[in-house]
Amino acid sequence: MPIRLLTLDLDNTLWDTDPAIARAEQITHDWISSHCPQAASFYTLDAIREYRQQIAECYPELAFRVSKLREEVLRRVFLQSGLEREQAALMARQAFQVYYRERSNVSLFEGAREALETLASRYPLMAVSNGNADLDIIGIRHLFAGHFNAEQVGAPKPQPEIFLTAVRAAGVNATECLHIGDHQQQDIAAAHRLGMKTIWVNLGDAPWTEESCRPDQEITHLAQLPAAVQVLADRNT
Structure with a gap:
């Protein structure tokens, strides 16, 4: 898929x-x-x-x-x-x-903006977050096709609704979606249960401890993200 x-x-x-x-x-x-x-x-x-x-x-x-x-x-x-x-x-x-x-006055991790710009030129990006950051203030709103947070949707991750809201807004199936996040349970395991492919952003070089699944890819620097996405895209064509 x-x-x-x-x-x-x-x-x-x-x-x-x-x-x-x-x-x-x-x-x-x-x-x-x-x-x-x-x-x-x-x-x-x-x-x-x-x-x-x-x-x-x-x-x-x-x-x-x-x-x-x-x-x-x-x-x-x-x-x-x-x-x-x-x-x-x-x-x-x-x-x-x-x-x-x-x-919302945050400093993007090294490589984040470049990775987002590259990916946004290839895929629609949807932000799904339990937080309340303002993408306009941060200056990256133009890179996203949509932004859904727990307060807006009415349910936080790891509940499925926030993921499904983004999937429905894009008009795709969950199995056609790749989720990228840092949290083992709220991001990777939650997306995996819906049939999504996953990339774990492990910037702190932490051990994987979630027993229910493994991420499809793992990165330790955001500069690695476009290549990791491409690996999964090639694998699923």
């Missing part, structure tokens, strides 16, 4: 997510300190992080709605700091936008 669609994970596949999120959270807390000092003194950055974890555990339906979760936590922080309901909601929206812009 020929390859007609490539789906790609984003966070920790194309860039390192943790530093961007940590920086975005700090910048957001600095903004809160400037615009609502009582909220910043009432909730330190670590306290907000802990509070967000508590809310996610209490409301599982918010756990994968990462944008909604963050804004709701901010709204509650402002409410508990003495703001009126409407003002708290407004401040939460503004604070979240500060976070969101910086969260």
Whole structure:
């Protein structure tokens, strides 16, 4: 079965997510300190992080709605700091936008942009992510035919719906799709169960531990990605 669609994970596949999120959270807390000092003194950055974890555990339906979760936590922080309901909601929206812009201020891994440009000239690319990065802010939206995240679809990886949404949007079968990602369970095993071909992006040279399957290809640098895709394309023509 020929390859007609490539789906790609984003966070920790194309860039390192943790530093961007940590920086975005700090910048957001600095903004809160400037615009609502009582909220910043009432909730330190670590306290907000802990509070967000508590809310996610209490409301599982918010756990994968990462944008909604963050804004709701901010709204509650402002409410508990003495703001009126409407003002708290407004401040939460503004604070979240500060976070969101910086969260998407990422540095692509070496070789990522060149690999995406090469692949986008050969295949439609669909981004499938549990995160909420903004491809326009990052500057790579033009390389993707579509972008689906867990919050938008209503289900996170490794559930199948996010993959199937991309497959349906492209008008192909899952068996004609190749998924590329870094996470053994959420990316490789989940896509494998749907009959997709897979490439594991293993930039940290980690051991493979998932027992249910093996990736069809493995790369340790994104410059290797176009060649790995070509190997599978040749194998499936």
